[in-house]
Amino acid sequence: MTRVCVAGAGSIGSLLAAHLARVAEVWVLTRRAEHARALETEGLRISGRADFTARLHATADAAALPDVDLAILACKGTDLEPLAARLEGRLPGATVMTVQNGLGAEEIVAAHGDWPLLSAVTFMSGTRHGDTHVEYVLDTATWIGPYRGTTEDDAWAVADLVASSGLKAEAFADLRPAQWSKLIFNATVNAVAALTELPHDFHFAARERLSDLGHLVRDLMDEGKAVAAAAGVELHDDPWEMNVLATQRGHRHYPSMLEDVEARRPTELELINGSLVREAQRVGVAVPLQTAIYRLVKAKEASYS
């Protein structure tokens, strides 16, 4: 049986761990010991689009992990560096897969070990109701691609495993087109939500009056698309169409960056907006509006103290 470590048990990590536990031996690496104890004793309950309780192993001590075939690093981007450091020198047989938002997660992990690496982006979402209960909200796919020392076949092997567990997954020879579509979408929608305190709703697509927010959202996405084009990336999906479709669902989604600023937590700003702005500088494309929202959210974080 395949053995999998899911490191990070927020909503995405928990959704992956619980589902994978149906088809693999799963070890969850948590930050807090009581979280691991609760998972070991109570299991991990999924509600919403699925309804079951998974039995799995959990520990907060990286040294207690057995070697695994696959390690999925599913923490927030802001927690990735310390998490990768905890795994340094461990899991010699593992292929490691990142699923963070933004750009640069793979490089952070690569600096801590020579594991074969896979990249992933996920479009599914969940709501964490506690240490042992996550609601499965959006059942959209996770996309996987090779990064270092891996092939498209390796990506398909993991995608097939994830799909066999009941989640949606697909593999690609090159993940960058999907990664960039999501980057531009997230840089825009997350930051605008964080600044306005609006969930991702109809305002983001409204373009009737001069004051309507959709004009700004579209202009921000156009800047992002110009950067992708200059970087030689042909987008998998048009971020504006993703935005219009998402706002038509009628579901008021709260982007994580909005939840972060409301809880006065550090946001994923640097991996998302910072990456986009720095990449724009590198390829010589002016992104005045993306730079503006990057600086505004940075200042919002400064307002916590």
Next chain:
Amino acid sequence: MTRVCVAGAGSIGSLLAAHLARVAEVWVLTRRAEHARALETEGLRISGRADFTARLHATADAAALPDVDLAILACKGTDLEPLAARLEGRLPGATVMTVQNGLGAEEIVAAHGDWPLLSAVTFMSGTRHGDTHVEYVLDTATWIGPYRGTTEDDAWAVADLVASSGLKAEAFADLRPAQWSKLIFNATVNAVAALTELPHDFHFAARERLSDLGHLVRDLMDEGKAVAAAAGVELHDDPWEMNVLATQRGHRHYPSMLEDVEARRPTELELINGSLVREAQRVGVAVPLQTAIYRLVKAKEASYS
């Protein structure tokens, strides 16, 4: 003795009313009857940079006002239209002076009567501690200019009256250079504070790192200066220098628009940022960043409901 009506008893109206009551017969027009009763019975206390309690008349009933020589409309911009409507057909002997932020206050009042009109902008500030107590915080000047059916001499007569009461005031033949300096300053500082929840502090002038907010503040002010130039207005003060000076004071000023969004109240966005963006359209100057913050604050107001 000169008779003055101060309509609107927020912090600015209260500071003007209490000081003017030392040199004139003052009638305060309030919105709430209990506010007027409290002012009539307790007087109006000023602390901070001055320390006294003024005795004055107050009423919430515009019909109860005697005719006056001067009426100062000192409410917030969002309250000006209904306030001017309450005075329609009244105070036939009055010169009426507006002191709102932004542009367009005079036109709103002009539509409700043919009084001679003066324009004013004020740089003083106060903190309202209750209906009958206002702290005088910044003792900067109020600037007055002619608008309709008035001359620079009329402006000086009011400036001299205000100065004789203990506040700082000056008159100008043309108020637009000062009004526009304050417009560009407020459009930028108020909106950025409202979006970031930072008070007007050192972050607004910081320009060391790519992510620093001062870059954005300066770019926003440059856009405003381009609009003023295209509109034929030579600014009285450079808004960026105003910004740097204010942030060096070491005093953490909370712009009114930040207080408004924290209390989930309507802001003065339309009179300030809306005026600037529409004026830019009129004179054909592109202001993408000012337009962006205008749309973001508009969306923030939409998040209240």
